[in-house]
Amino acid sequence: MNLGRIGGLLSRHLYLYKRSFARLLEIFYWPFLDLVVWGFITMYLKEAGVSLHGAVAFFLGALILWDVLFRAQQGIAVSFLEEMWARNLMNLFASPLTVGEYLVSTMIMSMLKVIAVGSLMMVFAWVFYSYDMLKIGISLFPFILNLVVSGWIIGVLTTSIIMRFGQQAEVLAWGMVFLFQPISCVFYPLEVLPPILQSIAWMVPPAHIFEGMRTVLVDGAMPVDHILWATGLNLFFLVIIVGWFYHTFNVCKDKGMLVRVGE
């Protein structure tokens, strides 16, 4: 791993944000809008007297954590799309940059996005709805870390599909993560799912995180079992998906698709 090359690729993406209003919107505007809509929904539920313990904490906490997952995934997939749109993949992969360095660089980019979006949403939630996300306590750190890794896994999967199938698959950069939303149990407890989906959901790391978050909010206890399950599953899927990405990269090189992707 060459840190200079990783930094080089990272700087290429940071230059983009320096002068792109549309890309800044992605970090500031959309998360803010999400928060406003869900904030009003929770206020409505509260005023309507819907009996739901800690409704604000449930929905706003879940929304902020969901955005962590979403932005982490986008950080990976959209970075690849940027290279594809700019027809820059040849410049990158004809250089000494390795596939591993490429992945690490996009992972750091996704982490930077998560820090920007997450911090902003926490501040907005505190200012507009008096919701203090930090009240989740020490568990918040492993929650966020696990969701970032889950986002990387979905992002790398999305990227490998786009690399293999080209522009026709680029919509997945925004849509893929939503395939996992129903079984991630973001806004509802896992037991509301039909039994078959419950079994699948237990294999999905974010489901453990969102269940864990609800445990903290209801009991105040640190959900060690959920954190351990999420961490173990994430490590397992990360190894599998990175291996899959290398395989797809080699298939694309073999089929000559790396030089044609984006055409």
Add this chain to the structure above:
Amino acid sequence: MSKPIVEVRNLTKRFDDFTAVDDVSFDIQEGEILGLLGPNGAGKTTTIHMLLGLITPTSGTIHMFGLDLAQHRETILRQVNFSSTYISMPFSLTVEENLKVIARLYSLQNIQKRIDEIIEKLEMGDIQYKLTRKLSSGQMSRLTLAKAIMTEPKVLFLDEPTASLDPDIVNKIKIFLKEYQRTAGLSILYTSHNMREMEEMSNRIIFLQHGHIVAEGTSDQIIQRYGQRDLEEVFLKLARESKEK
């Protein structure tokens, strides 16, 4: 001319049932400009992509600086670069930002100094801080050439570097390349559809057709072998024969 710096042996690339490059072998000597000539679809660009590690060969070997590309990709690519009229660079970055990114990817030292030098050499001072999307095609060609030269490669692959450019820019690029190649002593693999340019630039030429090497030698040797007046006539003869087949 001394030892071969690039050694290609029995290089073949098949895409399903289509053979793009078929059992091609050649060397590039240190300080040599080798021209790769052939009609569209002859396998020139696929050959260059394999030499850059962007396409995996079906069979055959590529050695550069005595090392196998399949096993020493990073070491080799640090000393190699390429330019083509058909490649692009990120449009939302300025010329200087793009060069900085490339410099970091190739682990260059004194980046700003290198950039300033290449900007001066290629007379790009007026576009240094310009967004890449605002460049004309001639300026874009200079940028892709700058990114290739800046890394001080020992081997340079130029895939139609002057295609669709006006004669004045073509002339400037050719003069620069010749001078730079002479002083830096680098080896170049050059493809072009412009026969006169090919004769001017290359020490030796390989003629590819349907992925095969059909002729190899200096331009005079090839012209003589085919009994034509110039390289363009040889090209037309071979290209038409190829269509008839």
